[in-house]
Amino acid sequence: MPVGTIVRRAGVASATHYRHFPTPGSLIAEAFPEELARCVAALDEALQDDDPWRGLCQVLTKVCTMQAQERGFSEPFPTSH
Known part of the structure; x- marks a missing residue:
């Protein structure tokens, strides 16, 4: 919207x-202060992983799970059409 x-x-x-x-x-x-804090925590955790691919997969999984569970959180983010 x-x-x-x-x-x-x-x-x-x-x-x-x-x-x-x-x-x-x-x-x-x-x-969305709590959701953004969780995203930052997920990114920080992923950056600590010795395996960049595993870290990327981990952060994408966490953020996508958050967006699926809290659908209002994904509404403000722009998408390409």
Whole structure:
């Protein structure tokens, strides 16, 4: 859902939204702090693995599992069409 739609539904002016959340990342960080912390932890753990391929597979599995379990968490992330 586009941010403009969310802002209108929330009854907030666009200027207010951008004053508090100047970037999409700042809005996501505020809305999903626990999920982002878990993503960072998964990345940190993967970087400690001696086998880069295993680390990559591990982080992808964890993040994809999070997105499957908490479907609202994947909505803000852009996808290519």
